[in-house]
Amino acid sequence: MKKVRKMGMGAFIIRRLLLTIPTLIGVTLLIFGVTQLFTPEQRAVIFLRQDPRRAGAIEGAIAKYHLRDPIIVQYQMWISEVLQGNFGWSLTANKPVLTAILAKVPATVEVVMFSIPITILVGIFLGVKSAEHRDKHIDHATRILSIIGYSLPTFWLGIILLAIFAAALGWFPISGRLGAGALNFVTSRFSGWRTYSGIYTIDGILNGQLWITLDALHHLVLPTITLVTIQIALIVRVMRSSMLEALGKGYITAARAKGLTKKEVINKHARKNALIPVITLAGLMAAGLINGVTITETVYNMDGIGRWAASAGINIDIPSVLGFALFSGLIYVMANLVVDILYAYIDPRIRLE
């Protein structure tokens, strides 16, 4: 018999963390490689902590950060600056890139915070229903809906929703994160508003101003629907096929033979096991969300990192775009790390070697 070496959870996490380091170095190398496509004059902005439109700022940076020196020296300079949190000066936001990212992240977190749970719960529900009633109407409807959701361009769906529900019917506001009144209240110095997280729905509750929370929620409905529609197709498809696979297993037949009701079998036995492959999707979903958020925020004019990065792209604001790319790369690597650890925790077979 082959000897199986068991690995504890702690050992697995440490191993996985160590494996992340080369990927992180690779991510920085790729972004650094992209910076090498620019001339030293253009590249200098990536290092500046202040507005580059001062006399001598660019030349100073070229000399200070050795931008005409060999690649290895440049990489050392760049990585040490990045580790100190210096991503350069963003012309679009008119502040350092890291400050701009931190200022704009709450809006993005707010949309993502609502769309992830909805996507997962509804997606799993539809996937299970679809597998349960295989080749019935509900299955066909779900499959067609998921293919359509998969094919729709995010920006088009956003605009259609905007035109129907915001512009034509007037149910939802057309753009932004807050209405005029709420925005005045939040930005006013005299209203006593305190910013805790920058996420208006949470800050509204913490400040005891529920109307702000409601107003923010009202603005979030359409962006959330857009993100959920685009993302859900993947979950439904994987959930359906893994549920079908689980339903064909011996332990399901055994459970049915034992006399359990169909509902119990599906909810307790099949669904739990079918969930495992869905967890691996989380990494893919993270990438999809970053892409989706960029477009959704642009469509709905929400002041998050996605819209900022897109406008930086149009204005050829190099440090902002690269800073955002690095940032999203890091987020993605971290998401995959968490997913892998979660996966190993839920399915002990992964830890075995």
Next chain:
Amino acid sequence: MEPKGRLKEIKAGITPTIKELKFTISRIKNSPLSILGFAIIIFFVIIAISAPVLAPPVCPDPFRIWQDEFTIGSARPPGSSIFIDFNGAQALKQGYTSHIFGTVEGMDIYYACIWGTVGAFRIGFMVVVFTLIIGLIIGCIAGYYGGVIDEIMMRFTDIIFAFPGLILAMALVIALNRPWDIDNGFLALIFLVPAAIVIAARYGFKFSTLWSVALGFFGLICIILFRNILKSPSLLPMTLNLTDLDKVLIALVIVGWPGYTRVIRGEILKVKQEDYVEAAKAVGCSDLRIMIRHILPNTIYPILIIASLDIGSIVLLAAALSFLGIGAPYGYADWGQLISFSRDKIYAGRIEPWKYWYTFIIPGLFIAVFTLGWNLLGDAFRDILDPTLRRK
């Protein structure tokens, strides 16, 4: 052997292939969704082929949408008349009587949609071809030789995978934005020196192919490092001016190749252990011959089909870039760009929200139906080509 017997043998050899092909076709016929997908794609192919007839070019460059110079900045509904300016006069000469789908930014939506189809096929096919070539070369080397080369290449795909596609494409398009100063001497060195090293090592020193390729890579890296260290003045200064479309193309290829590379590598790993590969090795075939004559024919067809079905998602990504304003240049026939214009129109038309429906419904339908067609076909083919699902 008698000619007749040989013919029989060939027939016997082909029969299973034909049988499988017939089975595949019958599977496609039996699935209404894939028929629909197929019909949609045929429809778009017909539009693309007959584009010069459906929408005769008005400007010298057919991909340039003709514009009513008077109405730039506004949108006009379907059927509105043509202003007789320079473009308008040309358009009348070409047989246009009105703006069939209306205009946005003064651009004729009908023309943009028809030539946008050609543009979509163009970018889709080009990206698929280039990614496939890169994927095949790297996937083959990584899968066949394994070991260190495989490890390095797969880590490299990991790094590209560590970025969300749209964001990386965006960063690359921006990065390619300046004229690229490449001196011819350096360009020649990049290609010639590694090639010379590989040939010398393989045939001069009789190294194994693996080590020759590895040495070639090493040479390439050395050249790049040396150039950076020495900062040699360029021999023949040359500026490579990339058009906006080239940038999008390069960005999409860089984002796309790791996916195929992994699939191809996986396929090759499966086939590598087969008896016929061992047999070819025993006979003394070279690695290149084994790869091209024995491994590729047994792996490539599913990959080709899956890759070409990716056109839908490639077009979607390109359209998203154009929507953000980073892709196709202003005035280039592109669906995504039209929709980015229409977004401004919705904000503007708040009082009469549906006034500008034609600016986003029509181009949006083109994109959505196009990608839907590819996805329907792709779904059907994935089931059909997957041997585990094939006969279920």
